[in-house]
Amino acid sequence: SAVISQKPSRDICQRGTSLTIQCQVDSQVTMMFWYRQQPGQSLTLIATANQGSEATYESGFVIDKFPISRPNLTFSTLTVSNLSPEDSSIYLCSVEGLAGGDTQYFGPGTRLTVL
């Protein structure tokens, strides 16, 4: 089965800084997504990372705060900008299209703490 990795696995950041999270899949996929899971909460979709074009953001999420790149079919980055303590969450990437299927599989997540 395909491997989905995220870097970093966790980080502690200062208020006002930014963190870039990488998601790498070891095989090509059609779709990549970014989710946020706030402490003790469920998962909320931030955006769909589109290869070669701008990401599609969900209501409540904007590009200035969460810029996303997807330069190819196996890699995407999510940047969380101008960090505040409210951004402390687990950020997960998911992929769809492994082996031609349409189930979303998730990476291990990045646990962000903002001081």
Next chain:
Amino acid sequence: AQKVTQAQTEISVVEKEDVTLDCVYETRDTTYYLFWYKQPPSGELVFLIRRNSFDEQNEISGRYSWNFQKSTSSFNFTITASQVVDSAVYFCALSEGRQAGTALIFGKGTTLSVSS
């Protein structure tokens, strides 16, 4: 509007007990998919099962079984003879239609604690 409700916030059982996690969904689409994911303390989200709206056949996989009933819009998950390793947060999720890139709508999750 689409919605997934997991009414049970936390469940505690003793090893070897059977436990059922409830999931009720709302959708206006006739084509949709339902999912269960497991999130152990490590935080990774592990895919367990996918069911499409046209297949109401129940499924069993080892100690896990799923009961899909369109009449009650429910997709319940039963663990038989629970084990400590089953302790995790379990999420039910829904995706509508079947175009690529359809977002998953998650329930709030049920935290299952299995003690020895």
